[in-house]
Amino acid sequence: MIxxxxxxxxFGSFTAVNNINLEIPSGQFFGFLGPNGxxxxxxxxxxxxxxxxxxxxxxxxxxxxxxDPIAAKKKIGYIPDxxxxxxxxxxxxxLFFSGGLFKxxxxxxxxxxxxxxxxFELGSWIDKRSENYSQGxxxxxxxxxSMLHDPKVIIIDEPMVGLDPRSASIVKNVLKEKCKTGVxxxxxxxxxxxxxxxxxxxxxxxxxxxxxDLTIExxxxxxxxYDGKLENLFLDLTN
Amino acid sequence: MRxxxxxxxYKLKSNLKLTVDLSLQGIxxxxxxxxxxxxxxxxxxxxxxNIIEYLLKEAKVGMFLLHRFLxxxxxxxxxxxxxxxxxxxxxxxxxxxxxxxxxxxxxxxVNIFMIKFLDNFFxxxxxxxLIGLAVIAGYGSYFSMPLGFYFTVLIFIFIxxxxxxxxxxxxxxxxxxxxxxxIGVAPVIAGLITGYVGSxxxxxxFINPYKLVNEIMQYFPHTDQYxxxxxxxxxxxxxxxxxxxxxxxxxxxxxxxxxxxGLMLIATALFLFLIMFLVGRMxxxxxxLVSLEFRFFKRKQIQNKNVIFQKNTxxxxxxxxxxxxxxxxxxxxxxxxxxxxxLVLLMLVFGVSVSRFEYNxxxxxxxxxxxxxxxxxxxxxxxxxxxxFVYPLISIEASSFWKIKSSPLSIQKFYNxxxxxxFIPIILLGIILSIFSNWSFREEQYLLFFSTYTIIFVAAxxxxxxxxxxxxxxxxxxxxxxxIASTQGASLIFLLSLVFxxxxxxxxxxxxxRYFEYSHANKIFPHSIIINxxxxxxxxxxxxxxxxxxVGLKSLxxxxx
Numbered sequence: 001m002i003x004x005x006x007x008x009x010x011f012g013s014f015t016a017v018n019n020i021n022l023e024i025p026s027g028q029f030f031g032f033l034g035p036n037g038x039x040x041x042x043x044x045x046x047x048x049x050x051x052x053x054x055x056x057x058x059x060x061x062x063x064x065x066x067x068d069p070i071a072a073k074k075k076i077g078y079i080p081d082x083x084x085x086x087x088x089x090x091x092x093x094x095l096f097f098s099g100g101l102f103k104x105x106x107x108x109x110x111x112x113x114x115x116x117x118x119x120f121e122l123g124s125w126i127d128k129r130s131e132n133y134s135q136g137x138x139x140x141x142x143x144x145x146s147m148l149h150d151p152k153v154i155i156i157d158e159p160m161v162g163l164d165p166r167s168a169s170i171v172k173n174v175l176k177e178k179c180k181t182g183v184x185x186x187x188x189x190x191x192x193x194x195x196x197x198x199x200x201x202x203x204x205x206x207x208x209x210x211x212x213d214l215t216i217e218x219x220x221x222x223x224x225x226y227d228g229k230l231e232n233l234f235l236d237l238t239n
Numbered sequence: 240m241r242x243x244x245x246x247x248x249y250k251l252k253s254n255l256k257l258t259v260d261l262s263l264q265g266i267x268x269x270x271x272x273x274x275x276x277x278x279x280x281x282x283x284x285x286x287x288x289n290i291i292e293y294l295l296k297e298a299k300v301g302m303f304l305l306h307r308f309l310x311x312x313x314x315x316x317x318x319x320x321x322x323x324x325x326x327x328x329x330x331x332x333x334x335x336x337x338x339x340x341x342x343x344x345x346x347x348x349v350n351i352f353m354i355k356f357l358d359n360f361f362x363x364x365x366x367x368x369l370i371g372l373a374v375i376a377g378y379g380s381y382f383s384m385p386l387g388f389y390f391t392v393l394i395f396i397f398i399x400x401x402x403x404x405x406x407x408x409x410x411x412x413x414x415x416x417x418x419x420x421x422i423g424v425a426p427v428i429a430g431l432i433t434g435y436v437g438s439x440x441x442x443x444x445f446i447n448p449y450k451l452v453n454e455i456m457q458y459f460p461h462t463d464q465y466x467x468x469x470x471x472x473x474x475x476x477x478x479x480x481x482x483x484x485x486x487x488x489x490x491x492x493x494x495x496x497x498x499x500x501g502l503m504l505i506a507t508a509l510f511l512f513l514i515m516f517l518v519g520r521m522x523x524x525x526x527x528l529v530s531l532e533f534r535f536f537k538r539k540q541i542q543n544k545n546v547i548f549q550k551n552t553x554x555x556x557x558x559x560x561x562x563x564x565x566x567x568x569x570x571x572x573x574x575x576x577x578x579x580x581x582l583v584l585l586m587l588v589f590g591v592s593v594s595r596f597e598y599n600x601x602x603x604x605x606x607x608x609x610x611x612x613x614x615x616x617x618x619x620x621x622x623x624x625x626x627x628f629v630y631p632l633i634s635i636e637a638s639s640f641w642k643i644k645s646s647p648l649s650i651q652k653f654y655n656x657x658x659x660x661x662f663i664p665i666i667l668l669g670i671i672l673s674i675f676s677n678w679s680f681r682e683e684q685y686l687l688f689f690s691t692y693t694i695i696f697v698a699a700x701x702x703x704x705x706x707x708x709x710x711x712x713x714x715x716x717x718x719x720x721x722x723i724a725s726t727q728g729a730s731l732i733f734l735l736s737l738v739f740x741x742x743x744x745x746x747x748x749x750x751x752x753r754y755f756e757y758s759h760a761n762k763i764f765p766h767s768i769i770i771n772x773x774x775x776x777x778x779x780x781x782x783x784x785x786x787x788x789x790v791g792l793k794s795l796x797x798x799x800x
């Protein structure tokens with residue numbers, strides 16, 4: 001479960017995120033939309049411990065990212081928009097490295113790595129250095145590495161960037177399956193149809209404030225007023 | 240601890256992996272690296288050996304004075320390592336993408352800090368270690384020291400010495416970030432520059448090498464002993480003094496006396512390491528968050544600036560656009576302009592200091608040696624400038640290369656614009672330094688002409704060597720110019736630049752020695768010698784520059800295919 005309580009982030013006199021309150025229960029796929037510079041990435045960076053909130057609190061499956069960051073991070077699977085890879089490591093080495101950071105026992109990790117290789121169809125690429133990977137292959141590896149420790153919370157920033165249809169389909173299926181097992185997913189994206197296809201609930205942020213927070217059913221009702229197009233609804237709300 | 244070892248193990252695995260390139264070019268590159276590194280190490284060894292031999296046998300300065308000189312050199316080395324570490328640490332500890340990655344994982348901040356510190360220390364010190372090793376070998380070999388001496392000096396003296404400098408740099412960086420969060424970045428940068436320049440100025444003011452030499456030479460060689468009265472009290476607290484004292488007493492066979500200084504170095508390094516660990520645990524994460532705010536404010540301010548691209552110039556459209564882009568890219572990156580300001584200020588301090596230097600020696604040989612050393616140091620400063628600012632120019636394009644590649648722009652024009660951007664400032668700097676270092680000889684017009692003329696060619700050749708080297712060893716994965724300037728390719732090009740400087744020293748020393756011999760004999764120096772040497776020097780530099788230019792351009796064309 002994810003809980004953001006009165007979350008605010010200021011940079012000097014500029015308020016990037018203003019008093020956000022959100023509660024995402026286990027098993028919910030939450031979509032976080034908003035125009036560029038609305039505060040999506042700042043929110044995600046606070047949730048993953050990269051920024052410290054000016055005020056407010058963040059709880060990830062009960063652990064506060066501020067007071068108990070290690071415990072909170074153990075429960076997160078984070079997939080950033082511009083991921084970092086040690087390019088001289090092979091995919092397999094990278095998976096073992098990531099698993100080690102989450103202190104997964106070696107024998108258990110070996111099984112999980114093999115499972116991830118199959119699930120994300122990393123195939124023969126897994127033993128090549130990641131410097132040779134395409135963007136899609138790197139993204140698959142990153143997502144695979146973030147699932148090894150069976151996170152209770154998945155935070156994704158633009159998951160479909162650079163993915164070909166095959167990779168996109170694999171990622172979407174994995175995320176849906178994870179959600180079914182009770183994982184809370186927080187996804188920031190600009191791709192409206194992906195949000196519509198995957199999410200149970202969608203919130204829109206603008207100028208640091210949540211201006212809309214609807215379940216997918218409510219959203220479908222609302223979009224009917226806009227010629228059935230989510231894009232029109234989004235543009236109207238964020239205009 | 241397991242977490243720390245786990246990350247360190249995979250980082251080592253990643254860093255030690257060599258890309259096996261069996262192409263002809265790859266083999267030549269790797270062989271060239273081995274030969275050049277080897278040649279440089281041998282050169283440093285021979286140079287150290289000969290300098291010690293000259294100082295002890297020809298100049299007869301004695302062991303005490305030799306080690307005072309060594310202490311002064313070590314102080315400059317210490318400050319250089321320290322300053323380099325402040326700048327590189329900021330980039331490694333605060334700007335690296337790896338930090339962003341590790342911060343989102345359940346890893347303790349202090350482990351991340353310690354790993355990045357070690358990463359920084361070893362990454363930025365590889366070449367210095369190589370130089371250090373060669374110098375230790377030259378020193379030990381001259382005094383016929385046993386094998387254990389080299390091992391002891393390397394492990395228990397040299398590494399703690401470097402470590403103290405690097406740790407102090409990180410602690411200073413923490414302090415600077417803390418102060419900057421209260422008073423802003425600009426006053427902190429100004430304070431830092433003043434601090435470094437001031438420390439070097441006051442060190443040499445209190446040491447007063449000129450007075451020290453005169454005082455010691457009153458006694459020596461009749462009294463060859465340890466002149467404790469000539470060692471200022473403050474010096475006893477400095478690590479550079481401990482190293483020189485260790486070497487002095489070891490060579491003298493007083494191992495108890497030497498071990499005291501060795502223990503001081505090790506204890507200080509360990510103590511500072513512990514302090515750094517504690518401060519890092521308490522403050523690293525906080526300081527990282529503070530540094531994020533600096534970046535944010537910087538971006539907000541830049542948004543309000545005028546668009547210089549809108550302004551018309553006499554330049555051709557593409558050249559105009561490329562030069563303006565280079566200018567903005569450079570002056571909007573604090574790690575670039577800040578480093579430039581520090582280096583230029585240090586150069587000015589050097590320039591002003593040498594302009595007051597008196598060359599009233601009775602021996603033309605000693606006068607020539609002093610002149611050549613100052614000339615070479617001037618050229619060395621230009622080489623340092625070139626490796627830091629010229630070498631990364633191609634690699635720095637990195638992810639924005641697509642724009643150049645997809646534009647109707649000839650690669651040669653792109654390459655030439657890069658050269659033009661750095662060419663004029665570096666040559667100007669060379670001329671200014673040359674005028675400063677020849678100030679005592681301002682009446683000797685031929686010498687001033689020859690020195691300035693050759694330094695222009697040296698600066699030009701160094702720019703071309705570095706831009707072509709940067710193109711040949713382009714590393715498009717690294718965006719940080721400081722780290723690009725510390726890669727293996729950069730070290731290799733720096734060593735190549737030093738080889739070029741040795742070549743210039745050979746030509747110049749032959750002219751300068753004859754000049755001073757004529758001057759001491761009150762004879763008129765034949766102009767034809769200067770003219771012929773100038774033509775030869777210009778011709779050879781030009782050939783080297785053209786060859787390097789072509790190699791660089793070909794490499795760039797290859798990358799663009």
